[in-house]
Amino acid sequence: MDEFRILSATAILGYGFPISSFEAGLARKPHLIAVDAGSTDPGPYYLGAGVSFTDRDAVKRDLELMLKAGIPAGIPIVIGTAGGSGGDAHLAWNQAIIEEIAKEQGLHFNMAVIHAEIPKDDVLKKLKDGHVHPLPPAKQLEAEDLEQTVSVVAQMGIEPIIKALDAGAQVVLAGRCYDPAVFAAPAVRAGFDKGLAVHLGKILECASIAATPGSGSDCMFGYLRSDHFDVEPLNDIRQCTPVSVAAHTLYEKTDPYILPGPGGHLDLRQCRFEPVTDRITRVSGSKYVNAAQYTVKLEGAKRIGFRTVSIAGARDPILLEQIDEIIEGVTERVKDNFKDRDIKYELLFTIYGRDGVMGSLEPVRKVAGHEIGIVIEAVSDTQAHADTICAAARSTMLHYGYTGRRATAGNLAFPYSPSDFHAGEVYVFRVYHLMDVDDPCAWFPMDMVEV
Amino acid sequence: MTKNITELTNIIRSKNSGPYELTMDLMFNSAENYHYVSENNIINTDLICKLYRITPDQVIGIVHFEPAYAIKVTIVRPICSGDLGETDVYGAQQHAPLLSIQVDMPD
Numbered sequence: 001m002d003e004f005r006i007l008s009a010t011a012i013l014g015y016g017f018p019i020s021s022f023e024a025g026l027a028r029k030p031h032l033i034a035v036d037a038g039s040t041d042p043g044p045y046y047l048g049a050g051v052s053f054t055d056r057d058a059v060k061r062d063l064e065l066m067l068k069a070g071i072p073a074g075i076p077i078v079i080g081t082a083g084g085s086g087g088d089a090h091l092a093w094n095q096a097i098i099e100e101i102a103k104e105q106g107l108h109f110n111m112a113v114i115h116a117e118i119p120k121d122d123v124l125k126k127l128k129d130g131h132v133h134p135l136p137p138a139k140q141l142e143a144e145d146l147e148q149t150v151s152v153v154a155q156m157g158i159e160p161i162i163k164a165l166d167a168g169a170q171v172v173l174a175g176r177c178y179d180p181a182v183f184a185a186p187a188v189r190a191g192f193d194k195g196l197a198v199h200l201g202k203i204l205e206c207a208s209i210a211a212t213p214g215s216g217s218d219c220m221f222g223y224l225r226s227d228h229f230d231v232e233p234l235n236d237i238r239q240c241t242p243v244s245v246a247a248h249t250l251y252e253k254t255d256p257y258i259l260p261g262p263g264g265h266l267d268l269r270q271c272r273f274e275p276v277t278d279r280i281t282r283v284s285g286s287k288y289v290n291a292a293q294y295t296v297k298l299e300g301a302k303r304i305g306f307r308t309v310s311i312a313g314a315r316d317p318i319l320l321e322q323i324d325e326i327i328e329g330v331t332e333r334v335k336d337n338f339k340d341r342d343i344k345y346e347l348l349f350t351i352y353g354r355d356g357v358m359g360s361l362e363p364v365r366k367v368a369g370h371e372i373g374i375v376i377e378a379v380s381d382t383q384a385h386a387d388t389i390c391a392a393a394r395s396t397m398l399h400y401g402y403t404g405r406r407a408t409a410g411n412l413a414f415p416y417s418p419s420d421f422h423a424g425e426v427y428v429f430r431v432y433h434l435m436d437v438d439d440p441c442a443w444f445p446m447d448m449v450e451v
Numbered sequence: 452m453t454k455n456i457t458e459l460t461n462i463i464r465s466k467n468s469g470p471y472e473l474t475m476d477l478m479f480n481s482a483e484n485y486h487y488v489s490e491n492n493i494i495n496t497d498l499i500c501k502l503y504r505i506t507p508d509q510v511i512g513i514v515h516f517e518p519a520y521a522i523k524v525t526i527v528r529p530i531c532s533g534d535l536g537e538t539d540v541y542g543a544q545q546h547a548p549l550l551s552i553q554v555d556m557p558d
Binding site for chain 1: 462466467468469470471472474476478502503504505511512514516518519520521523525527529531532533534535536537538539540541544545547548
């Protein structure tokens with residue numbers, strides 16, 4: 001085989017793609033249809049709560065098109081980081097969608113479901129043996145953090161996916177997965193260079209984001225050959241230029257030359273980007289360097305309570321000048337009011353129009369405009385306690401008597417009734433560490449399912 | 452002649468690089484503008500510290516990437532993404548102070 005062709009459906013499964021782009025991809029006779037389904041960008045809630053940040057109907061729509069095209073044509077379909085976060089709950093959610101489509105469309109195939117959730121006891125044992133390391137600026141993991149973490153997932157590399165394809169899977173549904181692996185694994189299995197395959201995977205996992213104009217909801221096509229690869233957008237309005245493709249290498253990464261992943265890193269210091277046509281760009285010189293010790297990245301979130309928020313605005317210029325004093329006064333009043341009750345809580349005020357977007361990084365340290373938006377946020381051990389603290393802060397702030405006040409009828413403008421909202425469970429990332437492993441497949445058990 | 456950075460770039464953006472880091476990309480609109488800003492070390496640690504009110508130990512790196520005519524700045528997130536007090540989970544709106552950079556260019 002001298003060319004391995006890959007159709008990337010969309011940047012994240014469920015973000016959608018035009019059918020015309022997808023058909024243009026099929027016309028190029030791909031050896032693989034693959035898609036990345038996850039990200040940590042939407043924050044810790046989705047991993048912790050076991051729910052997807054993508055919509056079920058949207059995911060089903062994308063998968064239906066991929067399965068209906070790929071299964072009859074015998075093209076393998078590989079999906080990574082199922083359900084957005086790749087834990088067992090996310091995997092089961094995505095598996096049910098695939099089985100529903102197969103039933104409705106009368107499709108039959110072998111599907112490998114690869115788990116990526118690591119039992120906490122095993123992580124603890126690895127931690128005690130010194131095989132779990134922090135990824136700076138994160139701190140070392142403590143046993144206590146682990147205890148409070150709901151579940152831990154690990155990012156698999158290409159090896160478990162290759163194993164699944166070797167076992168005869170036509171569809172591979174992987175839990176938490178290094179984003180490029182779903183594209184790179186089948187290509188490496190077909191005998192292509194790992195550096196080029198992983199770099200191509202890095203570009204394809206974001207689909208058309210590397211084109212200009214970029215899009216997170218359009219297809220992209222890759223041609224991998226012995227000493228280079230070409231990328232081509234499948235929508236006539238887009239181009240892949242050397243600058244647009246090189247620019248993508250920077251996206252969401254700290255160092256564009258050295259890109260670490262499971263078991264090693266991609267070295268792009270000798271990488272070249274050249275135009276083939278005005279729409280196709282050629283990339284060469286990407287190298288993969290294996291690490292002495294294979295590591296996988298662990299991710300875990302813990303629940304810290306429940307959140308209630310109240311949204312309001314303020315327009316009074318005298319109030320705007322006193323906003324710090326008011327927040328301090330309200331905080332003190334609420335604390336005093338519940339000092340005899342056993343409620344542990346955090347009370348926060350976000351002031352839009354001052355530093356609501358940038359917080360401590362904001363260089364402008366005053367209210368510059370004529371109005372502000374206020375989000376009052378209470379987090380406590382139960383939703384009822386969060387409600388209590390939020391309501392107390394909201395009513396206290398509404399009638400707080402600040403210096404120089406003229407408007408004695410109320411300090412806040414509420415856009416809604418009710419003014420307070422349940423934001424539900426609150427999770428935070430607590431595990432973001434590397435774990436040494438001896439066998440890249442051992443922690444990622446596979447079920448082979450006949451669909 | 453003093454030029455605003457927006458006259459020299461096509462893209463100025465910010466995003467999380469994992470939950471503990473914030474990374475900013477400045478992509479220049481020509482090889483000349485990239486080389487001028489890069490060779491004169493205009494995007495430096497002192498400037499970033501001033502723009503973001505941080506100390507030098509919070510600047511993880513400033514990398515010059517010629518293939519994309521880009522300079523990348525990565526800093527420690529004030530808090531881990533989604534922790535209590537978060538204001539920008541994706542880190543997508545932290546680039547704004549960069550837009551105020553003024554560059555002295557030869558006439």
